[in-house]
Amino acid sequence: MRVGSILFEYTGGAELVRGSGATVAELFADLETRHKGLAFRVLDEQGGLRPHIALFLDRRACRDANEVLDGVERVHVLGALSGG
């Protein structure tokens, strides 16, 4: 998974981190075991993607954490250009 600089605090400064899971939510649950705090900054307590986070599965935009990662090689988690 590739993360934007706003999440480097949770990845030890790394832009790329490895994780696995059948869905986006499972991927974040797996990453949370090694990068504490990362998941809650991206997904809220109800499992929803935070409004100003942009998530791409390879080149496809995603807004649903239940989406299946079948065949996806890289997930991009970036700060959305929400103005400013």
Next chain:
Amino acid sequence: MSKKASARRSTPRPSSAEPHRLLIGTRKGGFILEAGRGRSGWKLQGPFVLGTQVHDLRLDPRDGKTLLMTGGLGHLGPTMYRSTNLGRKWTEVASTPRFDPLPEGSKRQKREDGTSRGMTVKMNFWLEPGHASEPGVWYCGTGPQGLFRSEDRGDNWAGVDGFNLNPNYAKWSITEDGSPIGSLLHSILIDPRDAAHMYLSMSSGGTFESTDQGASWRPLNRGVQVTFGPEEYPEFGQDPHCVILHPADPDRLYQQNHCGIYRLDRTVGDGEGWVRIGAKMPKKVGDIGFGVVGHPTDRDTVWVLPMDGTQIWPRTSPGGKPALYRTSNAGRSWTRLDKGLPEQGWHTVLRQALTIDSDPKSPTLYFGTTSGEVWIGRDGGEKFECLAQHLPYIHSVRTVPRQ
């Protein structure tokens, strides 16, 4: 209501030799302004966690060293930071306030069961250290409105079920999308004589009281006007901006509301009726504003900082002429205080950004502006000076209580 004398909070013992600290929350991080004897030679520390949006920053008066600071970036979710060495090092806390989920398989939408289940915390807004008899306990009010409690000095948080899961929650809180930054829970007040006796206020929703440490709540809004709804004096649904237990008398509350300034005496009559004391403010100024603070030892003295509530609510001082108003007779008359303040200034002073220290001989006011200035009002606001400029948009200014 029960009032346990054994839980009485110790009387503040201010000393002019101690450092004076102002804890400042801004849109770009936290800061501390510190001065020595005579409240002079102010030095600025910070920013703490540059870039995080700090709505509140407070020191634990029970240990004198733990600072808690709310945070959050525009992109990422809300969080909180803690320092145990007066700001030299900050660590993100283990977990922050979160609403409960809807039951698995529930076909209801959020709020349809009357509670906060299924909602999302967008902002950790108000921090309140717990009662003196409960070291380590803190409360947090969130946006949208939620009440949360920590028992480990802010490292982990749990919802106060008596409020968040109350079947009246959705009715009392009216909406989760109030203007302009979303609905908020604030003014968490704990009776210094009794840890179980609490108040909270919501914008929107009104003021509520609990006598069983949050297990149950009831509205306490009689006499408080609503001009933005169909009913002028409803049981709840008001918009208190800031409510205080007066430092000199916890049986007296003052409130700066969206619809005026009020006083409530719990020992007069049935102790349930608010009186609009802002009616005696000058008509050209009005009685709309955000903050209200009380004199450390005189229960009849409070200060407010009015803003323009005449037409479209620009949230500036009336006419762009910043001033505070003081009453020394519980609201029967008001005195304008503006010596040293700019003749024109178009800033806003938010509800957590007006404060006072606890020195009874020389109570000193402080306020921070959305234009990044911090002001001191010596001798109860008789003369103002600017202590700092060019800070980010200021959300909160808190003094450090001494015990």
